[in-house]
Every structure is written in structure tokens, then in C-alpha cells.
Amino acid sequence: MLRRASMLLARRPILAARARPFSTDLPAAPSADATFTEAWTKVIPNMDPPKTPLSFMQPRPPTPSSIPSKLTVNFVLPYASELATKEFANPCYDLIPVFKHSILSLFLLIVPATTGQMGVLPGHVATIAELKPGVLSVHEGSEVTKYFVSSGFVFIHANSFADIIAVEAVPLDRLDVNLVQKGLAEFTSKLSSATTDLEKAEAQIGIDVHSALNSALTG
Amino acid sequence: MAMAALRREGRRLAPLISPRTITAVRSSPLYPTLEDEGPLGVRHISTQVVRNRMKSVKNIQKITKAMKMVAASKLRAIQTKTENSRGLWQPFTALLGDLPSADVKKNVVVTISSDKGLCGGINSTSVKISKGLHKLNSGPEKETKYVILGEKAKAQLVRDSKKDIELIITELQKNPLNYTQVSVLADEILKNVEYDALRIVFNKFQSVVSFVPTVSTVLSTEIVEREAESGGKLGDLDSYEVEGGETKGEILQNLAEFQFSCTMFNAVLENACSEQGARMSAMDSSSRNAGDMLDRLTLTYNRTRQASITTELIEIISGASALEG
16 A cells, blocks of 8 residues: 555656646737636626636747748647647748659648648648548658548648648558448448438448548558 | 432433433534443443544545545546647637637536536536626626536536526446547537537646636637627638538538537546546545544543543552551
């Protein structure tokens, strides 16, 4: 019991230290926060106003005037942040950034939007796009990392920040071809035997995801 | 006359010899001395009551220590999940900003609390903040409804705001928290409740001893468009091109729902972490108090025991000296 107590004591400061990074209060306090705090203190003077998410976030840089040369990517999932503020720079950059001769450290991000595969480069116009099941690939120079994304959203901001929020994303080498085929067959049979609209929609979604998986693995 | 005196003596002693347990507990707890009839009429003062009390306090101390260990291990498990989910709501705040002071007609306050008790004051704080938000957003044509997650908030809010409660959801942590479960929950809420703004009230986990009450606001598509048109924080939302879908409104609607489920997921995890942390400190102070109480009772016990030994000795010695001379 003494051992466990000392283990607990040793763990506590580590827990506290790990949790620290997010407890920094930022001086951002834009106007929305101020109006809220004022309104709160007027109506409920006895309690401190609750904090809002803005005070827990790192502020984003403002929109630059010229086309930026790097793209900062945040790729988040409910269970992990795959890429957290990872910067991708394109040093050999020109007015037309795509496909230059010296493609040594070219960066390209391809996202599976509902309108098709969309390429993202630094200086992309601000966009909000919904994702469909498909392959997301990060090209960094010569290395390519591919993930299969189930669905989500991608926000590209004017200050060259890209946020990708996906519900599920797995690296392609973790997918099993046989299971994908089985799933596809299962959902096709479900669609043919579906009666209500809801069942049909669910089966259709299953088919979409599995056929995307299939093409990701084969293509 | 002697008989009457004896009878009076008997009546005086009777309540002392009668069943001690219940009456003794009700009387002064610190000095429950009782007289025992030993052999040869020697009287011992009984330490039974103090001993019983010490046993029960010791058991309570053991139980609260065990509960603290359990809470610590649960906290470790859920803390990694929470920290991993913290990246999830940030893109939404970066895009849509955070407007807790948006003036809306239909407010819905989603209060997140725990199902089990013994976790300090975090549930009361959440309920107080929810009631504060209700007050803040009250006015002509404005209404605030509650959606309650967790038994503890339900118990507190049912008492005075019963007519404002839309949905009550309990037993959230029966299975380990995961995104699928929370998104189904979010779906239920969005389907059944009309809203212009959803305000999620929860305790954000800063560290094992500090929990910050937080409010996350999710605005409906109409309000977002209204704010975007009026400029200010969301002014540059129109500059974003919206890809895909038939209309911009459809994508924004999906976006709002996705935002709600992501913020809910993070909020539920943070609240669970805070609950375990608060329980740890509550149980820790409880074991410490039990320890203090045990020390005090031990002193009383020893005093009583020594007093009874002294009384015995005095009686024996005075009896012996009476025989001698």
C-alpha cells in the first residue's frame, strides 16, 4: 500500500505538468468576450463568469497581404491530432506554384471533397468543403502519406492555415482487402433487401464508403 | 423509609444498565461512560461505545482511500483521451469565432454533470452557471430551455425549472465514452429541440485540483448568417468559398451539426475528467478528516480506560485500608 501511495504521489505532479500547456490564458479577449463578461457581471454579480473556448486557444495569425509561402496544417480526429500545426514550406516558390522544375521540396495536400479530389497549396483561396469517404494524401517532397478518411470537413483560411477535421482516418496500410470486399457485398445485399428509406440510405452510405475503400486500396 | 430509598436507588441505576447502544449514541458522543456490573459488585466503566465508533471511522477511512485510488486510475485513463480530443473544437472556433453574447430568441442550455455523487462542488457549479445563463438570456420574446446530461443536474434543476427542461439523458458513462455515442446523442438533441443557440456548460479540466466552468456556444445557421451580414467577428465568413452541395445553406447546416457533436464530445470528456479529479480530492480530504477523528477518539478511549483503571485501584485500596484499620 505504501508503494501504491508513493506511485500516486509521483504520478500527480506529472499529471499536473502534462495538463499545463492548455491552462495558459491568452490576452486575446476580443469584443465578444468582453460584452459577455459585462452582461454577466451585471445580471449575476456574485459569480465569476464562465470561460469561453476563445480563451483556451492559440490566436491565429492575421491574413497576410502577399501570398504566403507556407501552409500550416491541422489534421484532427476525435481521438488524436494526427498533424498539429505542422508547417509545410515551399521555398522554391513563384507566382505559379504548381509543378516547377525543382520539385525537391514541393508540398501538396490532396483532400477528397464532395466535388472531387481537391489540391491545397499555400495561398489557396479561403474555402469550406465537406469531405466524402476517400483518400487524403500529404505530399512532402518525395514522401507521401496517405490516409483513408471517412468524412469530415476541411477549412482553408486566408492566412494559409488548413484545418482538416475527420471522424475517422486510418493509414492505408492498416486496411484489409478481404474485409473491404466482404463489407461491400454485405451492404449491396442490404440495399437490395431494404424496405424503408432510412434503411436504403444507410445501406447506400455503407456502399459508398466500401467502394471508396476498395478504390483506395486498388487504385 | 429505607425500602423507599432503595427503590429510588434502583430506579436511578436502571436506565444506566438498560440497553446502552441506542440511548448512548444519542447522548453526548465524546464521554459515553456507562457503568457495568462486574463480579463482586466492582464497577467498570465501559469503553464499548468509543471502540465501536473507532471501528466505524476506521472503515470509512479505508473506503474513502480506496475510492480515491479508483478515481485516480479512472482519471489517468480518461485524461489521455481528453487531451487528444482538445484539437477537435479549435478549427471551428478559428472559423466561426466564439460569440457567447449573441442575441438570440431560442436559447438551449446543455448542462453536463455526473451521475454519481461524492465529487465535490462541480455539479452545483454547473447548475449555477446554467441558471445564470437562463437569467442572462431572459427577456421579452426570448426563451431558454434546458437539456440535462447526468443525474446530479437533473436532481437540482427539476426542483425549480421543471417546465423549462426539454430532454434528460442519464447513464452516459455506462460504456466508455466514444465519439459514436456522443454523436448519436447530439443527433437526438438536434432533432428534438428547436434552437437558435446551443450553450454547452461543462467543467474544463485544467489540472487535478483545478476545474474551470466553461460555456461553449454553437449557433444555428440562420444566426451565423445574420452575424456574418452584420459584420464584426464573423464578417469575413462570406469570403469563404463553399465547395460542394447544392446550396451554401446545406453545407453550413452540416457544419453546425458537426460542430455541435465535436464540441459535445470534448465537453463530455472534460467533464468526466473533472469529475474524477474532484472525486479524488473530495475522498482525500474525507480520509484525512477520518484520520483526525480517529486520533481524537483514540485519546478519549485511552482517557476512559485509564480513568476506569484508576477507579478500580482506588476502590481496592480503600477497601484494603478499611479492613486494616
